[in-house]
Amino acid sequence: xxxxxxxxxxxxxxxxxxxxxxxxxxxxxxxxxxxxxxxxxxxxxxxxxxxxxxxxxxxxxxxxxxxxxxxxxxxxxxxxxxxxxxxxxxxxxxxxxxxxxxxxxxxxxxxxxxxxxxxxxxxxxxxxxxxxxxxxxxxxxxxxxxxxxxxxxxxxxxxxxxxxxxxxxxxxxxxxxxxxxxxxxxxxxxxxxxxxxxxxxxxxxxxxxxxxxxxxxxxxxxxxxxxxxxxxxxxxxxxxxxxxxxxxxxxxxxxxxxxxxxxxxxxxxxxxxxxxxxxxxxxxxxxxxxxxxxxxxxxxxxxxxxxxxxxxxxxxxxxxxxxxxxxxxxxxxxxxxxxxxxxxxxxxxxxxx
Amino acid sequence: xxxxxxxxxxxxxxxxxxxxxxxxxxxxxxxxxxxxxxxxxxxxxxxxxxxxxxxxxxxxxxxxxxxxxxxxxxxxxxxxxxxxxxxxxxxxxxxxxxxxxxxxxxxxxxxxxxxxxxxxxxxxxxxxxxxxxxxxxxxxxxxxxxxxxxxxxxxxxxxxxxxxxxxxxxxxxxxxxxxxxxxxxxxxxxxxxxxxxxxxxxxxxxxxxxxxxxxxxxxxxxxxxxxxxxxxxxxxxxxxxxxxxxxxxxxxxxxxxxxxxxxxxxxxxxxxxxxxxxxxxxxxxxxxxxxxxxxxxxxxxxxxxxxxxxxxxxxxxxxxxxxxxxxxxxxxxxxxxxxxxxxxxxxxxxxxxxxxxxxxxxxxxxxxxxxxxxxxxxxxxxxxxxxxxxxxxxxxxxxxxxxxxxxxxxxxxxxxxxxxxxxxxxxxxxxxxxxxxxxxxxxxxxxxxxxxxxxxxxxxxxxxxxxxxxxxxxxxxxxxxxxxxxxxxxxxxxxxxxxxxxxxxxxxxxxxxxxxxxxxxxxxxxxxxx
Numbered sequence: 001x002x003x004x005x006x007x008x009x010x011x012x013x014x015x016x017x018x019x020x021x022x023x024x025x026x027x028x029x030x031x032x033x034x035x036x037x038x039x040x041x042x043x044x045x046x047x048x049x050x051x052x053x054x055x056x057x058x059x060x061x062x063x064x065x066x067x068x069x070x071x072x073x074x075x076x077x078x079x080x081x082x083x084x085x086x087x088x089x090x091x092x093x094x095x096x097x098x099x100x101x102x103x104x105x106x107x108x109x110x111x112x113x114x115x116x117x118x119x120x121x122x123x124x125x126x127x128x129x130x131x132x133x134x135x136x137x138x139x140x141x142x143x144x145x146x147x148x149x150x151x152x153x154x155x156x157x158x159x160x161x162x163x164x165x166x167x168x169x170x171x172x173x174x175x176x177x178x179x180x181x182x183x184x185x186x187x188x189x190x191x192x193x194x195x196x197x198x199x200x201x202x203x204x205x206x207x208x209x210x211x212x213x214x215x216x217x218x219x220x221x222x223x224x225x226x227x228x229x230x231x232x233x234x235x236x237x238x239x240x241x242x243x244x245x246x247x248x249x250x251x252x253x254x255x256x257x258x259x260x261x262x263x264x265x266x267x268x269x270x271x272x273x274x275x276x277x278x279x280x281x282x283x284x285x286x287x288x289x290x291x292x293x294x295x296x297x298x299x300x301x302x303x304x305x306x307x308x309x310x311x312x313x314x315x316x317x318x319x320x321x322x323x324x325x326x327x328x329x330x331x332x333x334x335x336x337x338x339x340x341x342x343x344x345x346x347x348x349x350x351x352x353x
Numbered sequence: 354x355x356x357x358x359x360x361x362x363x364x365x366x367x368x369x370x371x372x373x374x375x376x377x378x379x380x381x382x383x384x385x386x387x388x389x390x391x392x393x394x395x396x397x398x399x400x401x402x403x404x405x406x407x408x409x410x411x412x413x414x415x416x417x418x419x420x421x422x423x424x425x426x427x428x429x430x431x432x433x434x435x436x437x438x439x440x441x442x443x444x445x446x447x448x449x450x451x452x453x454x455x456x457x458x459x460x461x462x463x464x465x466x467x468x469x470x471x472x473x474x475x476x477x478x479x480x481x482x483x484x485x486x487x488x489x490x491x492x493x494x495x496x497x498x499x500x501x502x503x504x505x506x507x508x509x510x511x512x513x514x515x516x517x518x519x520x521x522x523x524x525x526x527x528x529x530x531x532x533x534x535x536x537x538x539x540x541x542x543x544x545x546x547x548x549x550x551x552x553x554x555x556x557x558x559x560x561x562x563x564x565x566x567x568x569x570x571x572x573x574x575x576x577x578x579x580x581x582x583x584x585x586x587x588x589x590x591x592x593x594x595x596x597x598x599x600x601x602x603x604x605x606x607x608x609x610x611x612x613x614x615x616x617x618x619x620x621x622x623x624x625x626x627x628x629x630x631x632x633x634x635x636x637x638x639x640x641x642x643x644x645x646x647x648x649x650x651x652x653x654x655x656x657x658x659x660x661x662x663x664x665x666x667x668x669x670x671x672x673x674x675x676x677x678x679x680x681x682x683x684x685x686x687x688x689x690x691x692x693x694x695x696x697x698x699x700x701x702x703x704x705x706x707x708x709x710x711x712x713x714x715x716x717x718x719x720x721x722x723x724x725x726x727x728x729x730x731x732x733x734x735x736x737x738x739x740x741x742x743x744x745x746x747x748x749x750x751x752x753x754x755x756x757x758x759x760x761x762x763x764x765x766x767x768x769x770x771x772x773x774x775x776x777x778x779x780x781x782x783x784x785x786x787x788x789x790x791x792x793x794x795x796x797x798x799x800x801x802x803x804x805x806x807x808x809x810x811x812x813x814x815x816x817x818x819x820x821x822x823x824x825x826x827x828x829x830x831x832x833x834x835x836x837x838x839x840x841x842x843x844x845x846x847x848x849x850x851x852x853x854x855x856x857x858x859x860x861x862x863x864x865x866x867x868x869x870x871x872x873x874x875x876x877x878x879x880x881x882x883x
Contacts, residue, residue: 007853
């Protein structure tokens with residue numbers, strides 16, 4: 001090889017190496033404070049064999065325990081939800097998931113119907129950065145970007161997170177070569193308790209009608225599920241601190257009726273589920289803690305089993321072994337969190353490791 | 354379209370592709386198209402102003418060209434020197450009419466958009482003093498991008514054609530490219546046609562040498578602008594927005610900070626301009642020559658914004674001092690005041706007038722006028738003190754080469770220029786003088802040391818980043834201390850691995866430490882506002 005070509009090849013290789021090295025170093029690892037940016041990427045290491053796919057916002061990743069569904073009913077499930085995950089993001093995540101597997105049931109939590117426009121760059125990042133590149137991700141970014149965002153920084157996240165050089169810490173080096181694990185099949189484990197206190201009455205709204213765009217994407221989710229011959233269930237998780245006015249609920253009831261879908265507002269079944277919001281929530285009624293999530297999963301699992309006749313797969317040796325490991329980890333993390341709460345009064349380590 | 358935006362980089366890539374795809378003889382037309390598109394991004398309506406300047410300049414220079422061609426043709430037909438001289442004088446007078454027409458329109462456009470409200474505002478003030486109860490409404494013209502720069506460049510061309518230093522371009526589109534060439538329209542440099550014209554239309558193919566050489570210069574421009582100037586800018590905004598809270602020692606800090614920001618911003622922009630032109634194989638004049646190493650204000654102005662200084666010198670100062678009226682005035686002064694002051698006074702008057710106009714060119718405010726006059730007065734005083742200086746050097750012969758003395762001269766010039774530049778950053782001439790005075794009346798060193806820089810919205814990390822950036826620039830400046838381009842130095846004196854490492858360091862520092870993207874307001878170059 002000629003010397004000039006050697007120089008170019010070496011120079012370019014070094015450039016690429018440094019660029020992606022810096023990018024890896026500076027992009028948030030989501031290993032402390034905010035774990036949720038790590039949720040979406042974990043799906044791609046999950047084995048792609050799930051009976052139930054949950055999609056939605058924070059009301060799915062904290063409220064349904066996949067391990068309880070496995071241990072109680074032998075159902076495998078994965079949750080693809082992040083905080084304030086907008087309905088079009090859920091739609092494209094569903095498209096993305098269907099590239100890898102075909103679940104037996106899709107469950108969509110309807111709280112994000114309230115948003116008709118892109119909301120917030122930080123939340124967009126939590127959902128979109130973790131998606132694997134493909135048309136669903138490209139379309140999800142296009143649909144979600146706020147005015148202050150640009151395409152280039154999604155392609156090269158370094159351009160967005162470059163200013164983190166001021167706050168680089170040990171965590172960034174510890175998780176340079178591997179991502180921290182933040183969930184069990186998309187479920188964020190929280191064993192702490194913060195009871196529901198006083199909940200202020202929600203401020204009246206000028207308009208209770210869900211937006212056109214939100215409806216259009218709900219239609220698209222419905223059609224996509226139907227195209228793949230997968231039953232779709234609409235749910236509203238039981239979160240007393242999250243406003244869910246009757247007029248919103250009625251619109252979902254009507255939609256489900258028109259499209260022949262099952263809709264469950266779990267708030268109507270608090271007693272049947274056995275939830276006590278003095279014990280089963282970790283943030284004053286916004287989300288369930290792990291014990292509440294287990295109760296909800298057991299209740300919902302029963303419905304799923306009854307309605308869709310989902311098989312108990314605990315007899316499949318390889319699958320049982322894999323899920324056994326997940327369950328062990330899950331219980332270890334719950335035990336560790338309880339120990340930390342007993343010792344420090346709070347959870348020190350939220351990672352699932 | 355900001356030079357430091359992703360849109361500009363995309364624009365450049367598209368232009369490169371188009372330029373290369375087109376046959377060499379038409380490539381200049383691609384540059385013209387690109388320039389018009391670039392200009393339209395600043396506001397399509399502004400194309401009207403620049404097109405008006407181009408059309409008027411074209412018509413008038415073609416008028417001059419015809420006159421001079423006819424003069425040459427007639428002169429060739431006679432051997433009578435007196436007749437030839439007469440033809441030339443007549444041609445000159447006729448050409449001058451075209452020149453004056455062009456200048457009135459072209460400078461009139463500039464005056465209209467830039468100075469109308471200044472005149473109205475001052476007229477209203479005077480009317481108020483006189484007790485009049487009426488005032489004139491402001492016109493609020495939007496200022497077309499780079500109008501001061503392209504107008505002066507065009508005026509230079511018009512005068513050169515009139516002086517027969519340059520031949521008028523017969524193709525209006527070529528003239529349009531000279532006036533509107535996109536890298537220089539933002540903030541100069543103010544090019545001369547005889548220099549820029551040599552390479553502007555050559556249509557040289559894109560090649561590795563030009564692209565890497567120009568690219569390195571563009572990269573350095575991005576570095577200066579984003580890592581240093583834009584990162585420090587918010588602190589300057591705080592310091593100058595609440596001057597009453599930042600007097601005395603803070604004032605000195607502010608003007609030092611402004612010197613750094615302005616230098617990095619302006620030279621960064623010029624680096625991008627010259628670098629982009631180099632990538633197309635086009636050579637543009639240098640605008641800076643390590644100005645902060647100047648040992649006097651006169652020297653400073655031969656190193657800072659060189660093309661503007663030379664423009665005023667060649668097209669205003671020399672013609673003025675050598676005009677018949679000024680020569681008559683000199684004669685009169687020498688008769689009345691004697692050979693010394695009588696000879697210098699008309700030169701000083703010309704100097705002050707030119708600096709008054711230089712100030713006015715920078716902006717339609719009394720601050721800029723005061724800035725210009727302050728420069729003129731300091732230069733005038735320096736000239737008046739020359740005999741004293743000469744006596745000093747005769748007494749201390751070694752001072753000129755003494756390093757400590759040289760350092761003191763450099764520091765003195767730096768801080769003198771910083772003081773004069775105060776007029777750029779504080780609102781109102783009176784306020785600026787108040788801030789200067791605070792150094793004596795309310796220095797407040799204790800207050801400065803106690804409060805430090807914590808109120809200036811920047812973090813320690815920002816100062817570290819900008820400081821690291823300044824070290825890199827200082828090193829690059831040091832590389833070029835003998836006048837050699839730092840890129841040649843890198844190429845000739847460094848192993849290729851070290852060379853790549855330096856370029857990589859500048860690139861990645863810009864990428865990571867640059868003040869751009871989310872959380873930053875994209876900021877136009879300071880000189881674009883002039």
